[in-house]
Amino acid sequence: MRILLIGYGKMGKTIEQTALAKGHTIVGKISHQNAETLQNYTSAITDAAIEFTHPEAAFVNISYCLEAGIPVVSGSTGWLDKYNEAEKLCQAHSGAFFYASNYSVGVNLFFHFNEYIASRMQAYKEYQTGIREIHHLQKVDKPSGTGITTAEGILAHYPNLDGWIADNPEEKTKLNIASEREPDVVGTHIVTYSSEVDQIELAHIAHSRTGFAEGAVMAAEWIQNRKGVFGMKDMLNL
Numbered sequence: 001m002r003i004l005l006i007g008y009g010k011m012g013k014t015i016e017q018t019a020l021a022k023g024h025t026i027v028g029k030i031s032h033q034n035a036e037t038l039q040n041y042t043s044a045i046t047d048a049a050i051e052f053t054h055p056e057a058a059f060v061n062i063s064y065c066l067e068a069g070i071p072v073v074s075g076s077t078g079w080l081d082k083y084n085e086a087e088k089l090c091q092a093h094s095g096a097f098f099y100a101s102n103y104s105v106g107v108n109l110f111f112h113f114n115e116y117i118a119s120r121m122q123a124y125k126e127y128q129t130g131i132r133e134i135h136h137l138q139k140v141d142k143p144s145g146t147g148i149t150t151a152e153g154i155l156a157h158y159p160n161l162d163g164w165i166a167d168n169p170e171e172k173t174k175l176n177i178a179s180e181r182e183p184d185v186v187g188t189h190i191v192t193y194s195s196e197v198d199q200i201e202l203a204h205i206a207h208s209r210t211g212f213a214e215g216a217v218m219a220a221e222w223i224q225n226r227k228g229v230f231g232m233k234d235m236l237n238l
């Protein structure tokens with residue numbers, strides 16, 4: 001498969017290694033400095049684009065791919081206020097768009113268990129629910145996309161909670177997402193149910209970026225010859 005890497009930072013470089021190891025070809029590497037060269041890529045020379053950039057760049061990149069008929073897999077976070085627009089664009093161009101806030105299979109199992117645990121815990125009002133996400137110091141967005149997806153999984157079972165809130169545990173009507181930034185942490189997410197007498201936790205700790213990259217390459221392979229908007233639940237049948 002001929003893959004265009006849009007974003008050649010920590011993730012782009014890890015995806016390159018994974019893709020080459022699986023026998024794929026990298027047709028181009030787009031970063032901030034050569035962003036204007038994106039328009040040189042067409043569906044005639046690109047089977048899929050894998051986009052991991054920046055909250056301010058993601059929608060523009062995804063739009064370009066959909067308009068050019070290039071199937072696009074995006075993992076960028078912090079841009080989802082435009083997700084519905086991307087979805088419409090995909091439909092208008094009969095394109096293929098795959099999005100996940102987290103491509104690791106382990107995190108998607110964590111999402112699955114998170115929803116199940118929330119469905120059982122909501123009956124036990126003595127437990128206060130909260131999310132902690134910990135990432136490296138270079139991360140530009142907060143809360144993490146994975147933290148927000150985790151919150152959405154809990155909120156689906158907690159109709160009494162009025163959405164999520166960032167870093168405000170005192171606001172008891174909302175689900176708090178606490179963000180911490182520490183050197184070299186790849187990505188840690190912890191869901192806590194805390195009562196006066198005990199605490200229950202569900203955690204996912206990424207040891208490297210390889211799991212994210214493997215999931216993204218798997219999504220690029222899976223999206224070939226498909227049309228529509230997809231996510232990890234579609235691919236993994238979770």
Ligand SMILES: NC(=O)C1=CN([C@@H]2O[C@H](COP(=O)(O)OP(=O)(O)OC[C@H]3O[C@@H](n4cnc5c(N)ncnc54)[C@H](OP(=O)(O)O)[C@@H]3O)[C@@H](O)[C@H]2O)C=CC1
Pocket residue numbers: 006007008009010011012030031032033035052053054055056057074075076077078100101102103104212
């Ligand atoms: N869904 C998932 O599984 C995961 C998602 N992510 C998300 O992926 C994104 C990238 O993460 P990461 O690789 O760690 O970040 P990096 O900062 O290491 O890399 C970002 C890359 O995007 C490029 N870039 C920035 N702005 C633009 C632009 N306007 N046009 C084109 N390219 C641009 C940068 O170019 P330059 O170097 O020239 O500035 C760089 O190559 C983040 O949103 C992060 O949250 C991360 C891990 C897993």
Ligand SMILES: O=C(O)C1=N[C@H](C(=O)O)C[C@H](O)C1
Pocket residue numbers: 077101102135139143144145146147186187188
């Ligand atoms: O920026 C990162 O590094 C990561 N971002 C994603 C997110 O915001 O959830 C996924 C992963 O946790 C790493």
